[in-house]
Amino acid sequence: MGRLENKIALVTGAGTGIGRACMVMFAKEGATVFGVSRTQANLDETLSQVKAAGGKGSVCSADLATPEGAEKAVNQCIKEYGRIDILLNAAGVGYNWRETSIGSMDPVHSTPIDKWHEVMGLNLHSLFYVSRLVLQQMIKQDKGSIVNVASIFGMGGAPDAHTYTATKGAIINLSKSIAVGYVDNHIRCNVVAPGFVQTQMVESVLPMLFSPENPKLIAPMGRPATVEEVAYGCLYLASDEASYCTGTVLARSVLRGRGDPSCKRKVEGCLN
16 A cells, blocks of 8 residues: 555546556555546546545546547646646547447458547547646656556557557557657656456457367466456556656567467457
């Protein structure tokens, strides 16, 4: 306890999944947390978990895929708390977005142009809009820690969801550039790149990927990660314990069978 004592942490994507787990965990570790997401009801549930754990914080509903939404959220956080010590970027969409937005998780040849722009906005532009504003505040403070949630698919190819994988690869490289570009401002920037995590984003494909017949085909652990396991990695990188870490990519899993044709068919079958 107390690893983030007296820190102000802005968490995007705080309404569900990894973002929610990070917001609750950061609060338990002493941070005052400010959660941002599009859906107020989800944020309210996250905040109730924060308070139940003895933490403190507040929330803001905003569409971070727009500059105006990002400005609303960042300005409110600074107005309430005066500074931002930690930025955790977890906002975005994953494979289940294909159920809401047909074609958004297709391979390149069948991805509609508007879906390319849509996923880019939700996953990459939102991170940029928030980060540029938070960086301005952190420069004034001469200190800060940014942790961006990417994906193991940003480190290598995938048979489908090519816009998604492009956003995650861009997040990794942008994070490395921020790490280099703002080191003299005592601002660190690191990445957690999970594999498959037990969230709504991939729940529809997990039974096929981690089948009883071959549970270790995709990941050597034989199961998806929990959101808390990913959050622990984010917690470390956000904290002063990682004071010598910047530009780091913490991969929380590996795709065991990446070069195995049977593995490729199984992933492809889940994503199609």
